[in-house]
Amino acid sequence: MYPIIKKKVLNPAVTLMEVSAPAVAKKAEPGQFIILRVDENGERIPLTIADFNRETGTVTIIFQIVGATTEKLNHKNQGDFLQDFVGPLGVPTHTAGLQKVAVVGGGVGCAIAYPIAKKLHQQGCQVHSIVGFRSKDLVILEEEFAAASTKLCKMSDDGSWGEKGLVTDALRRLIESGERYDRVIAIGPLVMMKFVTKLTKEFNIPTTVSMNPIMIDGTGMCGGCRLSLIQDGKRVTKFACVDGPDFDGFEVDFDEAMARGAMYKDFERHAHEETCNLFKKEAAGNA
Numbered sequence: 001m002y003p004i005i006k007k008k009v010l011n012p013a014v015t016l017m018e019v020s021a022p023a024v025a026k027k028a029e030p031g032q033f034i035i036l037r038v039d040e041n042g043e044r045i046p047l048t049i050a051d052f053n054r055e056t057g058t059v060t061i062i063f064q065i066v067g068a069t070t071e072k073l074n075h076k077n078q079g080d081f082l083q084d085f086v087g088p089l090g091v092p093t094h095t096a097g098l099q100k101v102a103v104v105g106g107g108v109g110c111a112i113a114y115p116i117a118k119k120l121h122q123q124g125c126q127v128h129s130i131v132g133f134r135s136k137d138l139v140i141l142e143e144e145f146a147a148a149s150t151k152l153c154k155m156s157d158d159g160s161w162g163e164k165g166l167v168t169d170a171l172r173r174l175i176e177s178g179e180r181y182d183r184v185i186a187i188g189p190l191v192m193m194k195f196v197t198k199l200t201k202e203f204n205i206p207t208t209v210s211m212n213p214i215m216i217d218g219t220g221m222c223g224g225c226r227l228s229l230i231q232d233g234k235r236v237t238k239f240a241c242v243d244g245p246d247f248d249g250f251e252v253d254f255d256e257a258m259a260r261g262a263m264y265k266d267f268e269r270h271a272h273e274e275t276c277n278l279f280k281k282e283a284a285g286n287a
Helices: 022-027 068-074 107-122 142-148 167-176 190-202 254-262 265-286
Strands: 002-011 014-020 033-037 045-053 058-064 084-089 100-106 126-133 151-156 183-187 207-210 226-231 234-239 246-248
Touching (some): 014 068, 022 058, 033 058, 058 107, 100 167, 107 126, 107 142, 126 142, 126 167, 151 167, 167 190, 190 207, 226 246, 226 254
Parallel strands (some): 100 126, 100 183, 183 207
Antiparallel strands (some): 014 058, 033 084, 207 246
16 A cells, blocks of 8 residues: 655646655656556556655656546545555656757646656756646646756747747747757657657657557556557557657657547546546535
């Protein structure tokens, strides 16, 4: 059993939790993920490590409430316990030798981008963070990104936070103004990463993307995170959870990945609605 040390609501749909897991915290690196079960009858879900503290033995996860399990997880509070919390899993993000990097985060993907920006900053790398949200109400980790970045560009779809526009607008402006990056690291919705990669390809800037959005089981056995890469003109199959989650953005077939990800939307929505109704009935019965 793993105790929840801290719970914080970041916005109406996103929650942060710190979990006591010393063995995971001891070896965790940015880019890796854990698999948890809320209770003994719960399903296993992968969540990317948003931060960790080796001294206190805690691991931070940030999750968006989209399905049944994240709804159940969100009903846990400080002092409650999680059944399982296994990791770290996946290949850590490559940061060695990088001197100037643009870290691009979109929405809840910023929770994954932040620890990468933080590590790069600690290594002495110049970090230009470009983070985007639909609106001010959905912003997370603003102070944390400011502390980990040499330059911070804030973007929102409606202009209520930072500058109105897309993260690609800010990235293009920086590149065309003369900024030269060793690498761009993009993490967020698949469509965002697709267009970041399309932009960086114009300028031949190596680009890393995180394919965590398509992970389901986290072990490679379910096949749900199957990913097609185009390498030397040939189509190669990889699995986001065991071979990634980081990949060369220039090689990823984003259209195929987005089509596969859409297959589970209706199931997730239905499961979420059933779980919400269950909690409402329990609350009514206890009233």
